[in-house]
Amino acid sequence: CHRFQKHVHTYRILPDEEDFLAVQTSQGVQVRRFKTLSELIALYLQPNQGLVCTLLFPVEREKEKETAEDRDYSDGEDEKPPLPPRSGSTSFSGSSVGLSPTGLGPSVPEGPVESTNGLSSISHEYLKGSYTLDLEAVKGGANSLPHLNKTLVTSCKRLHSEVDKVLAGLEILSKVFDQQSSPMVSKILQQSGEQELESLVLKLSVLKDFLSSIEKKALKALQEMSSATPATNPQPLSRKAKSIPVQTFEVKLDITLGDLTKIGKSQKYTLSVDVEGGKLVVLKKQKDSQEDWNTFTHDKIRQLIKSQRVQNKLGIVFEKEKDKTQRKDFVFVSARKREAFCQLLQLMKNKHSHQDEPDMISVFIGTWNMGSVPPPKNITSWITSKGLGKTLDEVTMAIPHDIYVFGTQENSLGDKEWVDFLRTVLKDFTEVEYRPVAMQSLWNIKVVVLVKPEHENRISHVSTSSVKTGIANTLGNKGAVGVSFMFNGTSFGFVNCHLTSGNEKTARRNQNYLDILRLLSLGDKQLSSFDISLRFTHLFWFGDLNYRLDMDIQEILNYISRKELEPLLKVDQLNLEKEKHKVFLRFGEEEITFPPTYRYERGSRDTYVWHKQKPTGVRTNVPSWCDRILWKSYPETHVNCNAYGCTDDIVTSDHSPVFGSFEVGVTSQFVSKKGLSKSSEQAYIEFESIEAIVKTSSRTKFFIEFYSTCLEEFKKSFENDSQSSDNINFLKVQWSSRQLPTLKPILSEIEYLQDQHLLLTVKSLDGYESYGECVIALKSMIGSTAQQFLTYLSHRGEETGNIRGSMKVRVPTERLGTRERLY
Numbered sequence: 001c002h003r004f005q006k007h008v009h010t011y012r013i014l015p016d017e018e019d020f021l022a023v024q025t026s027q028g029v030q031v032r033r034f035k036t037l038s039e040l041i042a043l044y045l046q047p048n049q050g051l052v053c054t055l056l057f058p059v060e061r062e063k064e065k066e067t068a069e070d071r072d073y074s075d076g077e078d079e080k081p082p083l084p085p086r087s088g089s090t091s092f093s094g095s096s097v098g099l100s101p102t103g104l105g106p107s108v109p110e111g112p113v114e115s116t117n118g119l120s121s122i123s124h125e126y127l128k129g130s131y132t133l134d135l136e137a138v139k140g141g142a143n144s145l146p147h148l149n150k151t152l153v154t155s156c157k158r159l160h161s162e163v164d165k166v167l168a169g170l171e172i173l174s175k176v177f178d179q180q181s182s183p184m185v186s187k188i189l190q191q192s193g194e195q196e197l198e199s200l201v202l203k204l205s206v207l208k209d210f211l212s213s214i215e216k217k218a219l220k221a222l223q224e225m226s227s228a229t230p231a232t233n234p235q236p237l238s239r240k241a242k243s244i245p246v247q248t249f250e251v252k253l254d255i256t257l258g259d260l261t262k263i264g265k266s267q268k269y270t271l272s273v274d275v276e277g278g279k280l281v282v283l284k285k286q287k288d289s290q291e292d293w294n295t296f297t298h299d300k301i302r303q304l305i306k307s308q309r310v311q312n313k314l315g316i317v318f319e320k321e322k323d324k325t326q327r328k329d330f331v332f333v334s335a336r337k338r339e340a341f342c343q344l345l346q347l348m349k350n351k352h353s354h355q356d357e358p359d360m361i362s363v364f365i366g367t368w369n370m371g372s373v374p375p376p377k378n379i380t381s382w383i384t385s386k387g388l389g390k391t392l393d394e395v396t397m398a399i400p401h402d403i404y405v406f407g408t409q410e411n412s413l414g415d416k417e418w419v420d421f422l423r424t425v426l427k428d429f430t431e432v433e434y435r436p437v438a439m440q441s442l443w444n445i446k447v448v449v450l451v452k453p454e455h456e457n458r459i460s461h462v463s464t465s466s467v468k469t470g471i472a473n474t475l476g477n478k479g480a481v482g483v484s485f486m487f488n489g490t491s492f493g494f495v496n497c498h499l500t501s502g503n504e505k506t507a508r509r510n511q512n513y514l515d516i517l518r519l520l521s522l523g524d525k526q527l528s529s530f531d532i533s534l535r536f537t538h539l540f541w542f543g544d545l546n547y548r549l550d551m552d553i554q555e556i557l558n559y560i561s562r563k564e565l566e567p568l569l570k571v572d573q574l575n576l577e578k579e580k581h582k583v584f585l586r587f588g589e590e591e592i593t594f595p596p597t598y599r600y601e602r603g604s605r606d607t608y609v610w611h612k613q614k615p616t617g618v619r620t621n622v623p624s625w626c627d628r629i630l631w632k633s634y635p636e637t638h639v640n641c642n643a644y645g646c647t648d649d650i651v652t653s654d655h656s657p658v659f660g661s662f663e664v665g666v667t668s669q670f671v672s673k674k675g676l677s678k679s680s681e682q683a684y685i686e687f688e689s690i691e692a693i694v695k696t697s698s699r700t701k702f703f704i705e706f707y708s709t710c711l712e713e714f715k716k717s718f719e720n721d722s723q724s725s726d727n728i729n730f731l732k733v734q735w736s737s738r739q740l741p742t743l744k745p746i747l748s749e750i751e752y753l754q755d756q757h758l759l760l761t762v763k764s765l766d767g768y769e770s771y772g773e774c775v776i777a778l779k780s781m782i783g784s785t786a787q788q789f790l791t792y793l794s795h796r797g798e799e800t801g802n803i804r805g806s807m808k809v810r811v812p813t814e815r816l817g818t819r820e821r822l823y
Helices: 037-044 120-139 146-155 157-178 183-190 197-228 257-263 335-352 415-430 453-458 506-519 553-561 573-579
Strands: 002-004 007-009 013-015 021-023 247-253 268-274 279-285 291-297 301-306 313-321 324-332 360-369 388-390 403-409 435-442 445-451 459-468 479-487 490-498 538-544 611-614 617-620 627-633 639-646 658-665 684-695 702-707 722-727 730-736 757-764 770-777 787-795 798-810
Touching: 021 037, 120 146, 146 197, 157 197, 247 335, 268 335, 301 335, 313 335, 324 335, 335 360, 335 639, 335 658, 360 490, 360 538, 360 627, 403 415, 403 479, 403 490, 403 538, 415 435, 415 445, 435 459, 435 479, 445 453, 445 479, 445 490, 453 459, 459 506, 479 506, 490 506, 506 573, 538 658, 627 639, 627 658, 684 702, 684 757, 684 770, 770 798
Parallel strands: 360 403, 490 538
Antiparallel strands: 002 007, 013 021, 247 268, 247 324, 268 279, 279 291, 301 313, 313 324, 360 658, 388 639, 403 445, 435 445, 459 479, 479 490, 538 627, 611 617, 639 658, 684 730, 684 798, 702 757, 722 730, 757 770, 770 787, 787 798
16 A cells, blocks of 8 residues: 555555566556565665655554444445344453464464554564474573564564653652652663563563552542642532523614614613523613613513524513513524523423423434444533534523433443443433433444433333344344334434445435335334324434535545535535435434534544545545434424534544434323313314325326324225326326315314324325325314415325315314413
8 A cells, every 4th residue: 555645556466376476557567576575665666667656665554453333234245244232241352372283383373464563474474484493492402482582572662662651751740749759760761772571571560560659649649638728519510400590691672673763772681581480580771870670470471482584583472461462572692592591481481380291392312423432431512512513502501401312323332331321421410310211222223212200201102113224134233223202292203323334325325214214113003104204293313324425535624624514515415315305305404513523533533534444445434424413393393403513522433422402392181171072062174175296107096094193093085086197107186075074183172283283195096005195284274264285295205296275174162262382
């Protein structure tokens, strides 16, 4: 291998039939033959001999033990992956000395020898040659092995200098504690340069004793210091979330241009949130240091309205008198401050509200390819969404989430060991004993869901599943694990995956995604007609998706160094495939404002390493956003991403951990205060007409199936009563009102119905095969007049057409009472 102008050029040296060596050349180029390797090297040290440039100097070969990431079995290589670890178990590999076939000495391995510190050739030469000379000497009565001694001295040459460096550093540390220098260490350091084996053994003995003595000196010195100073309570390393101090936000009142001419200039306010006291103080700053303030208790804050156009603007609806409200719009310093204020207000409402069930919960999603290395003890930055990109405000960083979901790939820990580690980390930071909801693993791919104790009884219908997508979809080194459950009346799905690696493997990654979408068995089994992207109110999909950047490595590095991410996001394979509707149809992802999370040099976050040695040659891994978090929610539900970024201080893996923090609207297990509906108080879902355009060249008849949690059972329409085609690949099918069923929800309260959704699947009469599925929110359809709906149809991850129609949800007058949600 020859490095030239930042590229590695590989030349193969092959023996011919007569055991002469030659560098493999292109066809038509004269082959030069050499008896020995040294002759070959001597020639190529000269210029103009056919290499890109002359050989400069040899580099000792260092061969690390391959990690699981280095072996990508989805590449179709004929090698067996390591077996997955047993849960909570540790395996040990020992080494044994064998005998050669003659029984006279140690066996010499055939072929290439495993290298440690690049010294395998020395050991190999001794066992092949000098070993016999020492054997002859011993037969002649010798009591020493000069050739072995020489081999050991050569092998330990680097160890001498390393031990000298360690001793010099420890001597400085020792002086810190007792101002004394160790005479033995000083003597050894003065003699550094000696390469005798006896000298090395002495150094190692001194090093052992010196380490022990330093620990004793340090302990004694620190004990003296602690007794000399008054005892103080040590500050905790992390802010605990037991009680939250009053937080103040600087804002400006947002006023119209007309009001501005009356007032003269925009008014400054401060908003103080007292979570523990359950009140919000709105303070108006006036001239002459006078202040005017209003205090609103938690029950007087009716609604928060976030501006979509102005990211740092928020409308607050206050209750002034009975049934009278006032809205004020405030502009915060930043969007992050606005989100922090909203989170604190939601926390305050949850804490003091007389309402039994929450409207909103916070969910943490984390994904990390751990690189087959145990995690560091401190992963606080990951669980607090601290690092690069969109991060949480300092105010809200210490507030514990309601649900934590951790997805990992190449996780070498046992299942129980990993869950216990995460629960301990969370307890140390939040002082909350989180309860495990589910743990699912497929080899080294794991997903763990942990929940606050007060939510444990709100969770039901937990299911788990896994899908293998390795070689022939039978190996679990690549694939996905999933967990789903109900949180009161809201369904959640979480999918953690590890897709095929390699810059050029985009199509295979797309297929991995489609296989997981089709085969992962989660959620309500009655919804088997729908893939998992439509089975849940909120679905979060994350992991090492392994999509890369389609750009030259040097250009990528230049853009990263200039912190210009936009040109890189335009060539991100996942973004490109999403735009083509090949994968993650209608999934959302927060804007990426952090650098690529792969492939870093382990132990640092300053350097990307893009060459990886594989059995098939050198592979280039350009820096990429392999690690992602995406989500898909039903229409007219609430989900907001407050943080999306990566850590910059966890460096054990070549991937950085990625975090996402979400506020998610949830619904209660609704119980009617009025009891079951009488026929006069029954709500109805009525359709006037439906028209679907489906992707098919068939001219068969179709029907629609309707599913919803608000229905006792699924309902079917009659076959369509008209159809036409303007395009051979598409068919327009239509149903009039007489072909469509009237649906009767099990409860008729508007508060219940406005949270419900209908799932529709369009099926053919001849084979009962689905040609497309969709979801419709009932919220916008409630009223006495029919409302229009229009949405897309999809099947197995592919968009297959669209569907439109006219419908209304009739709610009896006595069932119209509802309440304001905070969001």
